[in-house]
Amino acid sequence: DTAVSQTPKYLVTQMGNDKSIKCExxxxxxxxxxxxxxxxxxxxxxxxxxxxxxxINETVPNRFSPKSPDKAHLNLHINxxxxxxxxxxxxxxSQEMSDTQYFGPGTRxxxx
Amino acid sequence: GESVGLHLxxxxxxxxxxxxxxxxxxxxxxxxxxxxxxESGKGPQxxxxxxxxxxxxxxxxxxxxxxKTVKHLSxxIAxxxxxxxxxxxxxxSYNTDKLIFGTGTRLQVFP
Numbered sequence: 001d002t003a004v005s006q007t008p009k010y011l012v013t014q015m016g017n018d019k020s021i022k023c024e025x026x027x028x029x030x031x032x033x034x035x036x037x038x039x040x041x042x043x044x045x046x047x048x049x050x051x052x053x054x055x056i057n058e059t060v061p062n063r064f065s066p067k068s069p070d071k072a073h074l075n076l077h078i079n080x081x082x083x084x085x086x087x088x089x090x091x092x093x094s095q096e097m098s099d100t101q102y103f104g105p106g107t108r109x110x111x112x
Numbered sequence: 113g114e115s116v117g118l119h120l121x122x123x124x125x126x127x128x129x130x131x132x133x134x135x136x137x138x139x140x141x142x143x144x145x146x147x148x149x150x151e152s153g154k155g156p157q158x159x160x161x162x163x164x165x166x167x168x169x170x171x172x173x174x175x176x177x178x179x180k181t182v183k184h185l186s187x188x189i190a191x192x193x194x195x196x197x198x199x200x201x202x203x204x205s206y207n208t209d210k211l212i213f214g215t216g217t218r219l220q221v222f223p
Contacts, residue, residue, distance in 0.1 A: 030193070041120055041199055042213070042215060043156070043201065043216075058210075081195050090156070096207045097205075097210070098144060100146065100158050101146075101211065102158065102159070103155030104155050105154055
């Protein structure tokens with residue numbers, strides 16, 4: 001039983017394209033997150049949603065647009081992809097912001 | 113700010129030895145701390161957490177120590193096993209705000 005799942009696991013695309021990454025959690029949590037992990041393994045929060053409402057937006061370029069159709073899903077859409085967007089993107093969820101976060105398996109995005 | 117280190121700090125230990133992974137956190141007001149383990153190709157996995165009203169917490173084979181005076185957090189792993197090989201991250205938060213992750217330490221366990 002996968003608690004936090006992401007699709008796709010790998011995504012290779014050309015610069016300038018638009019792509020989406022999907023995330024679903026079956027833990028019944030109210031809060032979901034997107035993180036970006038760069039090639040140096042540095043992990044940084046991008047967005048947080050609580051009950052479908054945006055709580056945190058960490059000065060991410062507006063080419064990145066999260067969407068939460070319901071509290072079990074948080075998708076990430078990226079427009080006009082750039083080389084610097086290449087990274088591993090992790091979705092996570094927790095019951096509250098102050099609770100333990102559970103991470104998905106990650107999506108490795110490669111922009112050529 | 114973001115870490116710009118070229119390489120992850122690496123700790124190499126022999127199987128069966130104890131490991132100690134250290135972390136210096138940035139915000140003296142942080143009140144919640146977590147250790148995560150990230151194996152190759154996987155997402156971070158929760159290991160243990162501690163709140164600022166404690167200075168020690170024990171789990172199964174792991175112990176977290178918090179020294180607020182010097183803003184230092186450590187993770188001790190007893191009887192380290194090959195399956196413990198991974199990158200370990202500490203993370204801090206203040207007043208239920210977002211988690212701030214440290215740069216990570218790679219633990220290598222050799223037979």
